[in-house]
Amino acid sequence: MSILIDKDTKVVTQGITGKTGQFHTRMCKEYANGANCFVAGVNPRKAGESFEEIPIYASVREAKREHGVTASVIYVPPPFAAAAIWEAVEAEMDLVICITEGIPVKDMVEVKNRMRAAGSKTVLCGPNCPGIITPDEIKIGIMPGHVHKKGRVGVVSRSGTLTYEAVGQLTDLGLGQSTAVGIGGDPINGLKPKDVLKLFMDDPETDAVIWIGEIGGSDEEEAARWYAEECRNKKPVVGFIAGVTAPPGKRMGHAGAIISGGKGTAQEKLSIMEECGIHTTKNPAEMGDLLKSVL
Template structure:
């Protein structure tokens, strides 16, 4: 079993003809069930054309109606990205995955407000995220497929590169993954840790979860409190930025310490008090998992 997507999910790529969209769609096509999963692309100026035998449509709505797709992945430039997300939401897709980074915070605030006012049922993953993968079945986004292995460990992270490092370590130690999900590092995003943790908690084929966080914001603290009350499976937690000085933004737009509770150490202390197995060294995550299981 997997969360959010399966090997039978039908996917639209918005921005399929751009450099990034072409490159990563091609990699996704050649991973697992990708050739059957990726059924449409969208570019208003290239309606009727094809990319690697994938038909290109002028709108998301037409792509959905013609192919039955339920998921969209977005590689549109930041200035147009929220418009692309909203088009997918208006088309009532089940899940929209926005890979684009650099979207202005104001644009995301407006978008999230529109989603709330319209009672949107569409789930949004990202922006500024690597996507998600069900190892050996399907990947949607930019995660390197070769490091993943099918198994029973769930991974959820704000950081793309740390996700890859941890997954590679798990695979080398013989721990496969049920699903790996990148929620993105921007301050305003869609699905949160708690949303993904709930799905892993209910997934019969996930035995434990790795939660990778960063300095900045309070999402990890909210997640820790939820875990304490609800999680039935062991969770290993890591926070990047343990040596970051206050007021310093570390890479991601959301990784900015602004108070007493969004430092790495504060988060780790709260996570540990909530029953999460913590480590300050991400290279030890796999070994810690081995001890727990």
């Protein structure tokens, strides 16, 4: 059992002919059941060709018709990535994972509004995210597969590298992960912390969650309040917020990681998480040990 993806998910890579798309498609194909999961690629100018026996099509809709793909992963350059997201949405993918960093905010606002207006059921993860992995089954994205281990702890994170840090700690402690979800650090994105927490709370194979947030925005506060109202004490959650030392008005790393108007500080987020029954730490090296102590 897992959330969002499993060993039977059929995936199409948009941007499969670029260096990044090729490298990570190869890595994903070599991980666990990837050879059976990654079945198609898309590049309108190279339809009819193939990459390592993966056929390339002119559109996501065509790949879906030929292979029954339900998930897309996007490595398309920033100026064209929002259009690639919309193409996957129009093809009615269940899940779209956009790895691309640097998509103009205006483009993401437009595509999100179009999704909302169309009543789209497509789940968008990202952009500017490392992807999603269900250990020993499938990985869709750029995370290092070897640090993951099958287990019963869910991981959700706005930070790519801190996702790997949390996963590595859980693996070293022998706990492992049910699914790890990198939701990305852009201000306009798809899956929010609350969405992923809800999936983990409803997943019978997930016993606890490590949740990594960042300064900026109000997603963490909203998710923490939802947890307090709907799921307090249902499953333990350990939280960490990156950016404790960040000065107001200065963007730190991700496009969405900025404290503005006195809101979105790490301390504010940590305080609300604590009030809502979430176990927090200010030291990322302690996430795994804290999680183990509350199990």
